[in-house]
Amino acid sequence: MPGIFVDTKIKTTVILLTKGEKGNNPEKRISEFEIAMGWWGFDYKIFDFPDLELAYVPLKKMVDKVKSVVDENKITDLVSFSPFELTDGFDHPDHNMAGEVTRLVSTGMLGQRGLRLWTSSGKSDLIDERLEYARRFYPSQTIPREILEKIGESYINIR
Numbered sequence: 001m002p003g004i005f006v007d008t009k010i011k012t013t014v015i016l017l018t019k020g021e022k023g024n025n026p027e028k029r030i031s032e033f034e035i036a037m038g039w040w041g042f043d044y045k046i047f048d049f050p051d052l053e054l055a056y057v058p059l060k061k062m063v064d065k066v067k068s069v070v071d072e073n074k075i076t077d078l079v080s081f082s083p084f085e086l087t088d089g090f091d092h093p094d095h096n097m098a099g100e101v102t103r104l105v106s107t108g109m110l111g112q113r114g115l116r117l118w119t120s121s122g123k124s125d126l127i128d129e130r131l132e133y134a135r136r137f138y139p140s141q142t143i144p145r146e147i148l149e150k151i152g153e154s155y156i157n158i159r
Contacts, residue, residue, distance in 0.1 A: 013043040013073050015066055017098050022051040028140045036137040045069050054097035062101045063108065070105060070113065077114035078102050085119050 014037060020029045030046065037044045047065055049057050070078070083099035099117060106115040127145060 011043070011073075012040070013045065013069065013075060015069055016044065016046045017049045017054060017062060017066075017101065018051040018094060019046060019048060020051050025140050026051075029138070032138045032140060039137070043073070052094060054094045054101075059101065059104065062097075063104045066101055067105050067108065070109075075113065077116065078106050079116045080118065082117040082119045 016033070020026050023029060033044070033046075047062075049062060054062070069075070080102035081095040081099040083096050083103055085096070085099075103115065103117070106113050131145065
């Protein structure tokens with residue numbers, strides 16, 4: 001199952017802006033995330049910005065925090081949710097805000113970092129594999145099959 005980042009041994013750092021504390025069982029969700037990151041071999045940083053309230057946090061504060069991780073880890077490419085995507089039935093305001101923060105970090109670095117934004121394709125070829133991955137690493141979170149079929153596979157749009 002490992003993909004391009006693992007197969008090519010690209011050092012990867014995943015940054016979470018929130019701990020997901022407004023979701024069900026946030027401690028378990030963080031534990032599941034840490035297990036998944038260990039399986040992939042990814043480094044990670046978890047910030048403590050308020051879940052479902054990123055729109056109310058000063059952008060500069062989030063951008064500065066993310067930029068410090070990017071600088072510290074010498075990250076060359078940034079991947080995030082598209083800040084402009086509206087997905088019927090699955091929109092998440094924190095995902096859109098994370099995309100905007102990432103876009104601003106990239107813009108502020110004057111093109112010194114690549115920017116790749118995740119968007120939904122509307123094609124659902126790998127639904128079973130995605131559900132199996134979620135069951136394996138994130139059993140506390142249930143994403144209905146209908147939602148995955150609606151949003152389809154994620155893909156990276158390279159700017």
